[in-house]
Amino acid sequence: MRKIAILTDSCCDLPKETIKELGIKVLPFTLTVGGESFREMYDKSTKEFYELLETTDEIPKHSQISPITFEEAYKELFEKGYTDIISVSINSKGSGTFNNSVLAKNDFYDNNPEAEGKMRIYNIDSKCYTLFYGYPVMEAAKKIRRGAEPEEIVAYLKDWFDVCAIYAVPFTLKYAKKSGRISAAKAFAGELLGLKPVIMFADGNTETVDKIRGEKNIVSKLVEIVEKNMTPQTPYIMLHGKDDTVAKEVEKELAKKTGRKAEMFGSIGAVVTANIGPDLVAVVVRRKNK
Numbered sequence: 376m377r378k379i380a381i382l383t384d385s386c387c388d389l390p391k392e393t394i395k396e397l398g399i400k401v402l403p404f405t406l407t408v409g410g411e412s413f414r415e416m417y418d419k420s421t422k423e424f425y426e427l428l429e430t431t432d433e434i435p436k437h438s439q440i441s442p443i444t445f446e447e448a449y450k451e452l453f454e455k456g457y458t459d460i461i462s463v464s465i466n467s468k469g470s471g472t473f474n475n476s477v478l479a480k481n482d483f484y485d486n487n488p489e490a491e492g493k494m495r496i497y498n499i500d501s502k503c504y505t506l507f508y509g510y511p512v513m514e515a516a517k518k519i520r521r522g523a524e525p526e527e528i529v530a531y532l533k534d535w536f537d538v539c540a541i542y543a544v545p546f547t548l549k550y551a552k553k554s555g556r557i558s559a560a561k562a563f564a565g566e567l568l569g570l571k572p573v574i575m576f577a578d579g580n581t582e583t584v585d586k587i588r589g590e591k592n593i594v595s596k597l598v599e600i601v602e603k604n605m606t607p608q609t610p611y612i613m614l615h616g617k618d619d620t621v622a623k624e625v626e627k628e629l630a631k632k633t634g635r636k637a638e639m640f641g642s643i644g645a646v647v648t649a650n651i652g653p654d655l656v657a658v659v660v661r662r663k664n665k
Contacts, residue, residue, distance in 0.1 A: 379528070380452045383460040384472060385415040387509035388644040397516035402444055402451070404472075408435035415645045423647040425617040425653050430589045432591045435492050435649035438655050439471040440464075445479030450487060453494050459525040462498045462533060465646070467500045468579040490538065495528050498555055502536050502579040505647045506612050508658050510639050511535040538665035540577035541614070542584070542601055543657035545592055548572070550652035557650060559583040566610035573600055577662070593621060598628045610638035614657035616648065622654040629658070 377439045385403040394401055403414035406424075413419050419427070428435070441448045445462070452460055462480075467473035480496045501508035515528045547549060551560030559581040571593060573585040587596045605611060611629065615622035622640070630636050643655070 377459055377525065378457045379459045379461065379525050380457045380462055381512060381516050381519065382448060383512050384465055385509070385647040386504055386644060387463075387511055387512055388421075388505045388641060389509040390641070391416065393513055397513060397520075399512065399516050400448060401446060402440050404437045404440060406435050406437040406645050406649060408433055408642055409437075409503050411512075415515060415609065419645070421644050421648075422617075422640055424648060424665065426442070428648070428653055430513050435645070436538070437649055440475060442475045442479040442482060443576065444456060445476045445485070447587075448481045449479060449483040451493075452573070453483075453487065453490050458661060460494065461499065461515065461525060461528055461532070461551075462496060463499045463501055463508055463515075466503050468502075469650075471506070473498065473500045495525070497525065499529065499532055499536070500579070503541060503576050505541075505643050506614060506639060506641050507539060507541050508575070509641075510610075510612050510659070514665075524545070536663075537578075537628075538606075539657050539659060539661050540575050540604070541657050542597065542604070543574050543576065543651070543655055544597055545574065545589070545651050546571065546654040547652055550650060554650040557581050558567045560651075564623050573597065590645075593656065594624045594628060597625055597658065598632065601625075601629060601658045601660055602632055604662055604664070605633075606663040608635070609661040611661075612634075612639045612641070612659035613637040614655070615642055615654050616653040617642070618654065625656055625658065 382400045408469050435573050462476050464473035464476050464553045475500050548560045551557040558573045563583050571587040572583045575584045611625050626637050
């Protein structure tokens, strides 16, 4: 009988209760700010990280998860009798973590030849961030409980990562520009005119797809863009930073237009916040043109 494990990293931004309930194994990123280092999700809550940002002008730095950490996780799961590991990682274009997961796979089999043929490891690049892959990882764990085979789960995840996108409106580009990890932010030149970019995260890339003049127009414009690009009657996910007010307004308007509420409503964690800032509203959708 197959015994399947879901392995991911802390940038998935799933609630700790969900992770525990579904038995998802999460490897944490380590962040450093103000001379202090901590593991995302384990040493500080998202709320505590938001509070920390308010006391410093320093842009937090985070390191990729090492091959050794992945190899140790693979060995632990093998020793627990797992026959299949589905490893889902943060966007490979924004972090070396996915490549490290693949390197670790090769090292694991080299160092544990008895695992060959007994445990399979599927390494998947989510090509994005936060609940974009946290949500399908959660759904994948539920599929395991319903008896799904690993091939079915891998196909589901890859399909999601190929067709979905995040449409995000950061209220400031201070963090995105300083981190240098969001190319669309560096190319946007409308801040002095009071413009807010709508940044699409998809296929491993970022792109400014529209701009909004003034915060009062964020809700209507974001709803318009999302409705135009999403596949009708498919789940969507709301994301927010330290304040969920605008996200609730966007969901309310989307519910009126689509007839359904968000499938999930969550806040971005420390890794994403370090790169885009603690103030934003975003929607994850399944694109109709994909």
